[in-house]
Amino acid sequence: MDNWPVVNEALVRKALAEFTHERILSPVADGNEYVVGRYRFAARRYPLNHWDISSVVRDDGLPVDAMEFVTEFHQQLGIGREMLPVYLEEISSTLASAAYKLSKPDLTAADLVGADFQTIEAAMTEGHPCFVANNGRLGFGLSDYLAYAPETGAGVRLTWIATRRDRTTVSCSSSLTFEELQRAELGQDVLTRFAALADPAEYVYMPVHPWQWDNKTSITFAADIAQRHIVHLGSTDDVYQPQQSIRTFFNRSEPARCYVKTALSVLNMGFMRGLSPSYMAATPAINDWVHSVVSNDLVLKRYGFSVLREVAAVGYHNRYYENATDKTSPYRKMLSALWRESPVPSLEPGERLATMASLLHVDRHGASLAAALVRASGLAPADWVRAYVDAYLIPLLHSFYAYELVFMPHGENLILVLRDAIPIRVIMKDIAEEIAVLSPATPLPDEAERVRADVPDDEKLLSIFTDVFDCIFRFLAPLLEREGVLTVDEFWAVVASSIRDYQAATPELAEAFAKYDIFAPTFALSCLNRLQLRNNQQMVDLTDVAGSLQFAGTLDNPLACG
Template sequence: MSADVTSTALAGAPEATVSAGAAPGLLTVEPVDPDRDAAVVQSWLAHPASSWWEMGQLDVVEVRDYLTGVQADPAQAAWLGRRDGEPCFLAETYDPSAVLLTDVWAAEPGDVGMHLLVAPAPAGGRVHGLTSAVMRAVVEHCRDALGARRIVVEPDVRNTAVQAKNAEVGFRALRAVDVDGKRALLSVLETDRIGVSDDDEPAAHLRPEHLEPAERHLVAKAIAEFTHERMIAPTQEGDGWRLDAGDSTYRFRARQHVLEHWAIDETSLTRTRGGAPVALSAQDLVLELRDVLGIPDELLGTYLEEIASTLASAAAKHRRGGPSAAQLARGRSDGGVAGATASFQDVESAMTEGHPAFVAANGRIGFGLDEYRAFAPESGGRFRYRWLAARRAHTHLALAADRTEQAHWESELSETVVAGFRSTLERRGLDPDDYVWIPVHPWQWQHRIAVTFAPDLGRQDLVDLGEGPDEYQPQQSIRTAFNRTDPTRSYVKTALAVQNMGFLRGMSPAYMRNTPAVNDWVASIVAADPTLASVGFSVLREHAAIGYTGDAYHRVDVSSPQRKMLAALWRESPIPRLAEGERLLTMAALLHRDASGDAVVSALIEESGLPAAAWVRRWLDAYLLPVVHCLTVHDLVFMPHGENLVLVVRDGAVVRAVMKDIGEEAAVLGRHDDRPVPADIDRIVHPVSDDEAALAVFTDVFDGVLRFVAAILDDDGVLPEGRFWEVVGECIDAHAAAHPDRRRPLDLRVPTFEHSCLNRLQLRNTLSMVDLADQSASLIRAGAMANPIGR
């Protein structure tokens, strides 16, 4: 059964009636009697308008057995509704912590799930307002008879009629979820707001009850990270802390951890001005600290806008809610590829923080309200790529060594789709063999390609082919999407000219030319290394890339954002690599707390049944050891933050890690004669000193990931941070002992290391915080940081 909260009246039939224009009448609700009611319910289910319930094929006996099963289950109940004594509707209620929504809804005491089926209209005519009255009667029954505080429903995302009816009685849509074999719109009604419809407000997430927690969290994060980067220095006051900023004074309680990490108690955070309480405001804090932060005048507005956008995103996430930490740690209850895929993407869409260190971490300047709902990863939405035919003479398709063009298109597009593309070109009198296919993000098509590349479209150097058939889900790395129609197909990453976290998120066609070659070389190094093989470490290759350069912007040797507007790549999917019982989650999940403040990493440790130190060591052997090994043995570095690592988990424990985002992030830190690389990929060679090379571990791993996880486990009472860092040291020592002849024998247990700061980079240049061609020169240091595993 895949029942919606639906009604036959809403699904195509007229509303249930007795006589035209009659009043709704007296509505009553009573427990279903399967023997008595099976025949009438079967007649309703057999009606074509009840197709959403997917039970129209059942006969009376089967319906009676189904209702008997529901009534026998202590977590479910079925109710017959009558209008003036005559059967009129069927309602089902259930405990969402035990039935149907166990993987996607963080149930609390007082939550009740609901399904509704209104009888088809008899021949006598429709009763105006009956379905609305029935809906009202059922939710009031849930409140009054069942004690429901919240009612949750999951109509099919395609059933827009019932969604409107839900909104009318006060349900608010939260997010799209995969449940019971369908794509459902999870929606909730607080029963003290029955009849208060507010879901027609496009910006309902910007109401005070959602924005205030977002402001509180971002102000706390800003104080913590600006303090960590030594731009501000709170002073102790009693059992708390005080920060004077401009005319405002901030007071709060906090726990200080190693690596100068501050865990601020957000509930304790207050702001006063002249002794009077003032509302918390992240933008105000930036302005109060303007001189200290050093934002250039001409870029201040951009940073404030990224702060505003980050707040809007956080408010929307607060309103939307999400699965609990325990649900994310446990994963889907259904097995196989479908369950593993859904579980993986549940985690992707549940993340709320963005980058853990950056304050302005969710800018996405350029997205409107509708586009945020469609394309932000936390929306859990789906979209289809727009496809263009690009003239070969102006386009470069680069392929991995084991991939031919024909094989590439056969694996990513069906024969029917390609035939349709060719037919479109032939109808225009164009030779399809003169063209190659490029996927374009729908936002990019609407806002950039159709405008910025209008002459190219007019010349038919670019030809619009329309939407492709596959549905994709946005990932945390905003330009990348996961194929939900066929999860074994590649991720697709495309240029997306929104301003986000210090960069306009374009993609360079010049970089795309050798991206597959870079990936082939890195993958060959990883695959041939016995140490990496022993811990199961692997990379997801970007095995195809494409870039268009036939535009006017490439006919002049002047760098501009327009030169990075039309490029794409395809990255291997991790799904085919899963063994039975394994599942995936982004490593960013280890830093995630749910709406109740529970941490995924703590829940994973509990799920595994392992001692916390043993769990951490398994994770470090899968993650930290390969990073250290690649650096010290191969002079090879990645960008190993949470979004770029996919963890393979079995029974709550990490069994191996997979690295992605290779082409733009991988680098060789030694000289050519130390580590020869093929001439066509020498752009990845960036020789640096040993001290700077070590920052690939100290800054990117210790400061960028481990300090957050260590603090979470310490604050949760799961593992003292002293013991956490002992385990880190043990992992480092074990690798060094096993590889005494490593190429670059870096001492990662030195007493201190340079404190390289991330927010300082963004504050210095909010539009382009790092020169990707010379990242070393872009670094900003703030003195020395005590090494938590230093001797």
């Protein structure tokens, strides 16, 4: 495999950079280079303790090997001996995925400027920019990988089952009924075919990931199938494409139809990717509330910010496993699904969609899509960055300052709406499982109360400092500087200017701006890899996310350094 040395060297560079960023490793300067153990490398250092590392070599002259690197440093990394083989398996899977991506036809950053939504989705090569082991997918074999990994861009026909109504949670947005949703998603011909196999008066029709049916449902739920609590219905003609989040599917046959998100009992990046049927009960109500807040807020409307509602959800309760486990067990999260609105119907003529993760995408020639978009737009680079920051950051800041409502705003969770290669607005998705309301004063409907979180005041703004500054801008600014588009200092000056203009235009929130100072000199370094290294099977306690965080000192705030 010609690509194997390449992907190993790239992953070790990332590991050195991110473990150094989180102050797990401490490189020692040696002339113009740095040394960690037997590894020597060149690096450029940027704000937020960001290390852009190149040309890693070993002092014994042997090829760089990512799995050997992790094993060698596992004690410093804090990986328990019993967890080390599982983490190595995730590293191996991440390497294999990277090698596959390099074997695909060369699609340059310039090519992606004009590409369609799903071509860009499948072209993403990196995964989460901070996590080192970010393509674990433990449970997938080779045929599963080729069929279901997002980077293959393969078409998938979902498996459909019928589950007894008295064992199934069904919930729907106030804007439609579940029957209306199923007619829109399946069509009358399919519903008639399903009804011949399972009476809709007694059963609910549910989509299942094909891997989940083959490897979990058909075996682990055999007793329920034998008793006809679950009936296999087959598939429909709609062809879906797996998204970067791996268990979510976009409908390629009917793009205006909903995304489908399914439970998937695969270990990936710190969690088993299940869906709780208990959580499904409140999912549409939470989405309705967020949608109401966003669509009725004049500031958010001015910036064009919107959300994709999860409009319906279903979850099957397996009584055997529920009687045998506590409420957080993965065994309770093996058979659920939800439907999320598609962004396609909201587009105006001339608008295009792209995952926001694409702004950190670098092709195999070292060119970034972000720089290619800036050049294609014809705007001055600072003006392009200002358009992006206005569309992305300011709505997040306003949601926090006005309501203490925070999202999980990583690249895969945002969709850019582009016109002439310029970001004009953003669309947020993955709402119910990944939002939080940090204030006891923000009114919530009873069914949405679970999203309220008790977070210390001095940690609340980490929803911006960590999730946006450290996990997005820390990478984006150096990308633009390396290609001569905009210096890092110029990038952060644009960010500061955008925030100051927003604050000046929103004087009614002055008290909140003062209480939670976005221009504070420093903020706590919240470490994502430390979470995964501590427990790569359940990174955080979902009942106490704030209490699970791992900190390592502070970072200088680039907004305060100008």
